[in-house]
Amino acid sequence: MKGALAHDARVVGALGRRALTVQFRRAQLLMPTFVLPLMLLAVIASGTSAAQGLRQFPDVDSYLGFVVPGTIIQGTLLGGLTTGIALAGDIEGGFFDRLLVAPVHRAGLVVGRLAGTVSLAVLQVSFFLAVAAIFGASYPGGAVGVVATVLLGALTAVGIGGIAAAVALRTGSLSLLQSIFPFVFIFLFTAPAFFPRDLLLPVLRDISSFNPLTYIVEGVRGLLTGDPALGHPATAFAVAAALALATTALATLALRERLRTT
Amino acid sequence: MTALTGPRLLVVGALWRRSLNEVLRVRGALLPATVAPVVFLLGMSGQFGRLTGLEGFPTDSYLSWVVPLSCLQGAGFAGAATGANLARDIEQGLFDRFLVAPVPRGVLLSGPILGAITRCLVPATVVLLVGLALGAELTGGLVGLLALYVAAAAFCAIAAMWGIFMAVTFKTQQAGPLMQQGVFLAVFLSTAYTPQPLLRGWLADVATLNPVTHVLELARQATVAGIEPSLTHTLPGVLALAGMGVAFGALCLVGLRRMGR
Secondary structure (H helix, E strand, O other): OHHHHHHHHHHHHHHHHHHHHHHHHOHHHHHHHHHHHHHHHHHHHHHOHHHHHOOOOOOOOOHHHHHHHHHHHHHHHHHHHHHHHHHHHHHHHOHHHHHHOOOOOHHHHHHHHHHHHHHHHHHHHHHHHHHHHHOOOOOOOHHHHHHHHHHHHHHHHHHHHHHHHHHHHHHOOHHHHHHOHHHHHHHHHOOOOOOOHHHOOHHHHHHHOOOHHHHHHHHHHHHHHOOHHHOOHHHHHHHHHHHHHHHHHHHHHHHHHHHHHO | OOOOOHHHHHHHHHHHHHHHHHHHHOOOOOHHHHHHHHHHHHHHHHHHHHHHHOOOOOOOOHHHHHHHHHHHHHHHHHHHHHHHHHHHHHHHOHHHHHHOOOOOHHHHHHHHHHHHHHHHHHHHHHHHHHHHHOOOOOOOHHHHHHHHHHHHHHHHHHHHHHHHHHHHHHOOHHHHHHHHHHHHHHHHOOOOOOOHHHOOOHHHHHHHHOHHHHHHHHHHOOOOOOOOOOHHHHHHHHHHHHHHHHHHHHHHHHHHHHOOO
């Protein structure tokens, strides 16, 4: 039993390392996950910072620090999608079929892929926080808030990666995964990613309460600012964990379905 | 400049049709270029709609403020896709066959650019219709609408030239993200979110220098109440488009001349 667990852990580790290596070997995959969110952060932080003059806008130390949670969530969304794209690429290229004949637990193939997503998300979130800090963002939540943000980002990326992996396993289509890129922004923009929830337009504010990312982005904001009025970290972790569990199960079911039908 | 007469016109027409065939044959080919700007339109207006409450904002409808931006974004993405398609033709060897055709090299680019302009009408119109359906106002009337479409079509042509320049320089489809993100940066490093007086920090300086700021002003004559159709709002945009057209057109031709040497 213990030996089997160790074996599965080695498989998950190896697949996770491979997922990360492939990501860094193909620089064009890094562009959307690392560069695009920072570009959007730069233009939003500078383009909308006059919003601090609005009544009801919370009193925050740094506007950049207030909007960076939106960038973190965008990064996890794109990182998660990249997981699906890479998996679909493996399916189309035939590599995944070779994995299927290996003497490993099938769920390990999904978890291994998601382990790569966790590593990528840790790098992404740390990178975003560091770059934003260089450009003047402050994090009154301190080191604990920053570390908890990295963990929350990684957990969220697993949740998003699980959805993308489920779509990839269900369809096996690389082009489909690539074309859903714009739809990712629907999840981002229906959460209070860059603006306080109270200042969203009424329709969007109503919709945002159904989007799990709302609670996660507000939780990140609460962690980084150290102000629980801006978001509840415990709720955020609970939502992210539930999302990760549900979507990993979904991806595992999609894998079973794939094995049954192909 | 190459005169477009007789057989050359036939070549332009054939390549124009070929680039349009792509849309008809590849199901959903226009989907990303159409969906992304609509998502941005809805997302931005929902997130930042309250910015119109700031003093100095020329309109009280943020949707009206971002509709022209999203039209330009969609047109730009449709244009940049020309570069990705050309890169594919280069990788597959088809463009080498075009290059040995007895026509000036510049003529080979006219068809795909015309195709891009035709294609960009789809995202621009879809974005406009979605915006109007959700409450954006057509304050500029027909003249404003004309300004919006001229801005979108010309910006698409410039984005296509940028994409072509990237394609003939890197000769690989992997340059695709660079083409798209060039457009993204050009559009958003401007008065995308707020008018110039409300911009803060480095973006205020960059937006002043960015010619797309003037193109946006040209397009915003259609829907922004504080930017009425007039020569004052039109001329800078037209000059910016002409300047970018000459610059990127020259880059394309230089890049093409280098090919095969």
